[in-house]
Amino acid sequence: MTKTLAEKLYSIIEEKIVKLEFKPGTFLTESFLEKNLKCGRTPIREAIQRLSREGLVKVLPRKGLFVTEININDQLNLIQVRREIERLMAKLSARNSTIAQKKRFKEISAGMRSCKRSNNAKFMKLDSEMNELLSNSCDNEFVRRSIRIVGGLSRRFWYYRNKRILDDLPLMAKLHSNVCDAISNGNIKLAQEKSDQLMDYIEKFTKESVQL
Helix, strand or coil: CCCCHHHHHHHHHHHHHHCCCCCCCCEECHHHHHHHHCCCHHHHHHHHHHHHHCCCEEEECCCEEEECCCCHHHHHHHHHHHHHHHHHHHHHHHHHCCHHHHHHHHHHHHHHHCCCCCCHHHHHHHHHHHHHHHHHHCCCHHHHHHHHHHHHHHHHHHHHHHCCCCCCHHHHHHHHHHHHHHHHCCCHHHHHHHHHHHHHHHHHHHHHHHHC
16 A cells, blocks of 8 residues: 555654654754655645644644653553554454465564674664564554554564563564464464564563563
């Protein structure tokens, strides 16, 4: 499906926020984004509205917007919600994914297992592909909408945390790989179990980040 200009701009800005090019607390204006991205005001505003709904920016009327700060308590609350959504997505994807989608899950799994400590960009790319595949293969629009709300904030926190510490990247990649393998094999129960294990680890390193 072809993306609209607003959707393309959203993806560009979201990536800049998630990868900390637009750092937490950064103040932005529509005119800056228009100039930076070489586009008009209307699609920029549509992209900003979506980013605001997802909690990545806060709009200040007649002033501009700023990139929201990273808050550990917010992340822990978000994980509670994300855990339930991720488990449901894993279940539905294991049940509903096509043969072609299962094959792609297997390919992503292999890529994840090959990630080394220095492969941050590779992991982020595979993680994005996995999330998109999960969203498509679960075959439930309401689940898709729900995961969009928490997805960007979760990815930004992981990137923020691992800009400094990369030791756990291979383990994180392996946990993602396990979910992909269970889905590719159509094992609903195992897919849910592996999803829970992944979320257990994400919750663990989020709590540990308080001491970093």
